[in-house]
Amino acid sequence: MPVLYNIVNNKELKARMLTEIEPRTTVSFYKYFYIADPKAFRDMLYLSLYELKVFGRIYVAHEGINAQISVPTKLYKKMKTFLYGFSPELDKLRMNIALDDGKSFWVLRLKVRDSIVADGIKDASFNAHNVGTYLKAAEVNAMLCDPDTVFVDMRNYYEYEVGRFDNAISIPANTFRDQLSMVVEMLQQQKQKKIVMYCTGGIRCEKASAWMRHNGFKKIYHIEGGIIEYVRRAREERLPVHFKGKNFVFDERMGERISNDVLSYCHQCGTPCDTHKNCFNDSCHSLFIQCSNCAVKYHKCCTVFCMDKLHLLSDKKDESSALC
16 A cells, blocks of 8 residues: 555654755745645645655645645756646646755645635635736835835734835734735725735735735735745846845744844844744743843743743653653
């Protein structure tokens, strides 16, 4: 029977990844298109990507596919050719290659979901394909100078706080689902302006642009390929890169440095810092910004409470070992 799921524990897989010397390429992609049988699509895709030594996180739903993966660099072109031929809708699929090198994933997880990005939209008349106008890097730069244009960041606050375009509006919600319910109301007074939406790789702002059009907004744009493609294209074309700070990414790296600007602060001491950490106390695991000094002081924990709890658990383990 073919292997359709990972059967090795995460700790061992991560250790293997960290000792790997073969270079890898991290890439993200998505596509909205109808998949009649997501489970069958998922299983066939898993078999081939497993053989190509792909790691990462992929969601498949009736509405399409959303992926953040890493592949051995020598197999990247082979994987790309495979995906282009796997389904007619994936032919010439845009690949967003990561801006920074680094070890990003250590296991392949390919899951069937109700949607490839959780949006909470229940309106049956909503057309996710009626999207805004795509913008390339040069067009983005031109619109950043236009006083009649509003830039809207469709990422979470913890992404926005470490990197953004100047004067971009943040939608203060914890989930994309909640952002969609807020953004229409927040921009009612600016309905006659040009609205440019952006996100990390394009998937959230593309759907958000369709939602805005569904709600009567006419001048809607979104950055093709998100921040990743904007920065890559701007650098290739030797254009000014106006995104400042870090681009947060959802993998082991937690961020790609775009500029030397540090826009945020350590959540514990207030020192300028944009390094995200997960609290070392596994029962908390909160995402927060922590400088190197506070990492030592708080033992990589987000609070004194978590640090004390971590020490208590460690002491109990030591006591258990002593009794054996």
